[in-house]
Amino acid sequence: MSDSSKRKPLVAEKRSSTKTGAKGGRGKARPRKSARRRKTPVRRGGVLGLFERMIRWILRLIWKITWRIGFAAAVVLGLAVGYFYTTLPDVTELLDGRARGSVTLLDRDGRVFAWRGDxxxxxxxxxxxxxxxxxxxxxxxxxxxxxxxxxxxxxxxxxxxxxxxxxxxxxxxxxxxxxxxxxxxxxxxxxxxxxxxxxxxxxxxxxxxxxxxxxxxxxxxxxxxxxxxxxxxxxxxxxxxxxxxxxxxxxxxxxxxxxxxxxxxxxxxxxxxxxxxxxxxxxxxxxxxxxxxxxxxxxxxxxxxxxxxxxxxxxxxxxxxxxxxxxxxxxxEAGGYFADWVIASGPEFFTRDTTEDVIIKTTLDQRIQKAAEDGLAYIFDEKVREGSKAQAAIVVMSADGAVRAMVGGRKTKVSGAFNRATQALRQTGSAFKPFIYAAALDLGYSPNDTVQDAPLTINIPGSGPWSPSNYTNRYYGQVTLTRALQDSLNIPAVKVSESVGRDKVRRVASQFGIESDLAAGPALALGASESTLIEMTGAYAGILNGGSAVTPYGLIELRLLGDDQPLMGTGGGIGERVIQEDAARQLIYMMEKVVSEGTGSRARLGDREVAGKTGTTQAARDAWFIGFSADYVTGVWMGYDDNTPLTGVTGGGLPAEIWRETMVRTHQGVPVSPLPMIRPTDGGAVRGGGGDRLVGPAPRGGGAGGIIESLLRDILGGGGGGGGGSNAPAPRQGDR
CATH class of the missing domain: 1.10.3810.10 (Biosynthetic peptidoglycan transglycosylase-like)
Incomplete structure (x- = not known):
């Protein structure tokens, strides 16, 4: 019986102690992973080691500083973003950030033609x-x-x-x-x-x-x-x-x-x-x-x-x-000058400095505006020498003062430019003469009344003798008032002005809309006073409409964007009567003769009746032609901004041709209508007595004319009919 108590317990072989036997056993056992140690870095010695350690220390320091600064910057950035975040309004409040409003201008047909503001x-x-x-x-x-x-x-x-x-x-x-x-x-x-x-x-x-x-x-x-x-x-x-x-x-x-x-x-x-x-x-x-x-x-x-x-x-x-x-x-880019004029004529808080979006309906007719621009460009391209710095301006309006086109200079696509039609005060020359005859006709004179065109000297208190002359330096004897205006004779114009009274002439001119200061002396009759083209054109519109004053206007109505009801309406139009209607119609007859037979012949429009008046100032610094058909009144001025005299230009020349080119284009498709004029032979043409009234020397046998001649001699200080007196230089504003 075996002794089991003495048996040794079965124990696994220690692999670590097993040795390779004859039969080829395993070698040394590997050490356990758990027993493995981290390898200690080997520090280099010498200069290289010191340098390596310094680099590592610097890098560690940079990292420590960097991440701290980065963290601090991120915090600051976050706070800054957060602050601005709290100040930002709702997005709908940021969509329209304009400080000013806008003005949109519509033409007479309701089409947009210009913009102003933001x-x-x-x-x-x-x-x-x-x-x-x-x-x-x-x-x-x-x-x-x-x-x-x-x-x-x-x-x-x-x-x-x-x-x-x-x-x-x-x-x-x-x-x-x-x-x-x-x-x-x-x-x-x-x-x-x-x-x-x-x-x-x-x-x-x-x-x-x-x-x-x-x-x-x-x-x-x-x-x-x-x-x-x-x-x-x-x-x-x-x-x-x-x-x-x-x-x-x-x-x-x-x-x-x-x-x-x-x-x-x-x-x-x-x-x-x-x-x-x-x-x-x-x-x-x-x-x-x-x-x-x-x-x-x-x-x-x-x-x-x-x-x-x-x-x-x-x-x-x-x-x-x-x-x-x-x-x-x-x-x-139509009507830049016109748009600026309308903006300037409106209330500032709704135009120049508006904070609202405003819509203004105007009187502008873009077809007529183009006609004026094209007519001006045609004459300067075809008949003005290349490189000329001469300027011109045009205004076209209806008889009630509604402005249909405006050109304030040769450069037409502009905004905020100097507008020669509304801002330039220039001497009017013989373009002023219709107001002399308007005053005379309103007092009962007739277009067939006569006046003596002969050398004239007037003694002006404080200035001495003054001797005007005609543009041609010739004198034509006894002439009718119609002939005197037709040929732009200076002596008859002065005599008629002195006969009816300068105060009467000034009153008629200013009531027709010439607001500038008018000359006090006899040179008033020769256009020594200054005016703007728009004033003169508006005054002629008063003649066409039968003798009532007009205020030129471009604004029909002003309303805010989105509103149906206008805030304001027309600021111009026909005003009070200045002269009697038949006097105005007789004057139209006389002015028609200026175009059909006189100094304005280059303005003829074929079978369409037109009337007008030329004007050229001292040394030809300004040249004008202003006239009208039955439908439109147009004024043209030409000259230099610095008052340099024009060369070979009178009102009956290039200005009349610019007027014609503008009016031909303006009247395309417009039916032909007669002028509302009364000829001297028409019934009722002459008022206040029978026969023609004479302003010149009395006819043989005496008569009313002799009384007026006597009065005229008294007014002129004895120099009314003579050629004596001073040889002082005389104005020659008449036209040829």
Missing amino acids: QFGGVVTTQTVSPHLKHAIIATEDKRFYRHFGVSPRGIASAVRINLSEGRGPLSGHGGSTITQQVAKLLCLGEPFDVTSGQTEQEYETACRRGTLSRKAKEAVYAMAMEAKYSKDDILNIYMNRTFLGAGARGFEAAAQRYFGKSAANVDPAEAAMLAGLLVAPTRFAPTNDLDRSQRRAATILRLMNEQGYLTDAQTAQAQASPAQLSDAAEA
């Missing part, structure tokens, strides 16, 4: 604008707009690289700004414009666009706050509504209306590209300034849209083959 066509959103426009904006300004957090480090780095390569400072030129950063600039980083600060809006906007490093940093923080507050579409909506796009247009709806006459919802790819192309430089690329340049810029935008997948190759080719064109109103 135009805002209405709010647009990413959902309401044309998709082409949205894509054009993103392709042009910020192709990663929907992927960044408000700031694009890649874009900034690229912009800095380009600026440095072009020799500019890192922040000068290309900015690398995202759309969000551009919106931050448009909002001026939350600093509103203060109208009481004394700063202009332009100065305010310039300050908002400063490119300093601190400004850029604040702009980036503000942009990130906007990204946190608003959606991407909200930010794009602000951008589309607030950005300036040239020609007074704020926002893409106003720009689409301004340039294409359509809503931003309806623009095609070519139009969308042209609008987006304005963002980089709205004034430079405005199609109203240079359409070709704007179209070339749009072609670049179309290529970007194609490269980024917004347009197919076929769409791109079609848009480039058919570039965007201006609307008729934008292309015409």
